[in-house]
Amino acid sequence: MKTVNFVRMTLPAKSVNEAYARVAAAALASQVDPTIEQMADIKTAVSEAVTNAIVHAYRGQEGGLVYITMRLMEDGSFIVSVRDRGCGIGDVRQAREPCFTTAPSEERSGMGFSIMEAFMDKLQVRSAPGRGTTVTMTKRLGR
C-alpha cells in the first residue's frame, strides 16, 4: 500500500502535548476530507494513546519522549502509531480489557484501549517490559 503523505514527530511526554498531538493528527487527516465523526474518532484515539505514554509509560517522569508517526494511505486510510520508550506492558491482553487500569488513584478509568478499539478500525499493541510500547491504529476515512 502506497503512503500518500506522512508526518513523523517527537515530543516531550508532557500533558500539555496531548492537545498538540490531537491537533497534529487532525491536521493530517483533514487532507483527505474526512467526516466530522471520523475526525472526532481520530482525535479521541490519539489522545488516549499519547496520554497513556505520558501517564503510564513514563509515570510523569521528566525527559520522556513520545514518537508519533502518521500516514495517509492511497486507499484513504489513516494509520497512526504512538511509541514510547517507557516501562512497557507485561500482559497486553489484560491491559486491553475494559476497566482494567493500574492507576486508579490517578482516576484512570481503564477504558483507554477500549475506546481506541471502538473508535478506530484496527488497533495493534506491541510492548516489551522495560523497553516501551508501540500502539498502532488504522482508520478508514472518506464518506
Next chain:
Amino acid sequence: MKTVNFVRMTLPAKSVNEAYARVAAAALASQVDPTIEQMADIKTAVSEAVTNAIVHAYRGQEGGLVYITMRLMEDGSFIVSVRDRGCGIGDVRQAREPCFTTAPSEERSGMGFSIMEAFMDKLQVRSAPGRGTTVTMTKRLGR
C-alpha cells in the same frame, strides 16, 4: 536558556504540507498565549521557509524531506528551524536580498527571506551547496 517544550518533525517536501507546517507551528506557539499578530508572523515565516525547501531545495522532486524543530523557551521566545538536504545556496548574502530569486518562472517574488526577517526577531541561514540549508528563526512572544 531552558527549553520549556518542543516538537521535532519530519515531513515530505510536498506543497500540501506548507499548510501543515503552519498549523503545527501555530499549535505550539499557542501554548504561551501569543497575540494574533505574533501568530500571523510565525505562520507566515514558517510558510516561507518550508516553501523554499519544497520549491528551491528539492525543486519539486519526489522523496525530499523537510525537518522542522520548534522550541518554546523559558523567556517566552519561540525558535523554529527548517532544514532540508537539498541543493543548498551558494551565495546566502545574495539570496537574502529583497527581490532576488532564482525561480522567476515559478512566480517566486524573491521576498521570502525579507518577509522572514521582517516578521521574526532573528533569522539565521546556514547552507552548503549540495548538502542542504537550515533556516533558524526566533520570535519573542507575549504581550
Next chain:
Amino acid sequence: MNLKLLEEENVLHAVITGEIDHHNAVVLREKVDRQIAAMRPAGLVIDLSGVTFMDSSGLGFVMGRYRSMAGIGGQVTVKGATGRVETILQMSGAYRYVKLLDE
C-alpha cells in the same frame, strides 16, 4: 477548558466548556473537589453541554466525582453529553453510578 461552579440551594453545578483530556482533568478534579469539601452539597450536577472534546480522562473525572460525592452521601448527575462524549459515558457503564439528566 473552562470551569464554572454555581451553587443552587444545596446542589453544586460544574459547568465545563471546551476540551477535557488528562491535562485538564487534573485541574478540574482539584477545583471541584475543593468546592465539594467546602460546601458538602447533597448533589453535584456536571454539565457537559459545552464540551467539544472528551477522552477517557473525562470519564475518570466523572467517576472520581461519583466517589467524592459518595463519600459525603451525595449523588452525581451528568447532563448535556452529546456525540462522542455520550458514547464514552455509555460504553463505560458510567450510568450505573451517575444519573443522566434528560431535558
Next chain:
Amino acid sequence: MNLKLLEEENVLHAVITGEIDHHNAVVLREKVDRQIAAMRPAGLVIDLSGVTFMDSSGLGFVMGRYRSMAGIGGQVTVKGATGRVETILQMSGAYRYVKLLDE
C-alpha cells in the same frame, strides 16, 4: 482557498477567500490565466478581502497577473488587503505596478 471569477463589463474580478500559499497559488494562477486568455479583459480586480493568510507566494501570484495583464494591455487592481497581507504588498513595492483600490 476558494476562487470566484466574475465578469463585470470588460473587467474580470477574482475574489479569493481563505489561505494563499505556494500550494494554492499554483491553482489560482492556472485558473485566472485561463480566464484572462479566454476573456481578454481590460482590467483584472483581485479581491483579497476574504484572505485569512498570505505569504510571498500570494505576492508572486499578484505580480504574475500583472505580467499576464500587461501582455494584453490591461491593468491590475488589488482591493481588500488588510493586516499581514497588506504589509507584504507594501514592503514588496507591488503598488508600483498594480493599483490599490481604496474603498
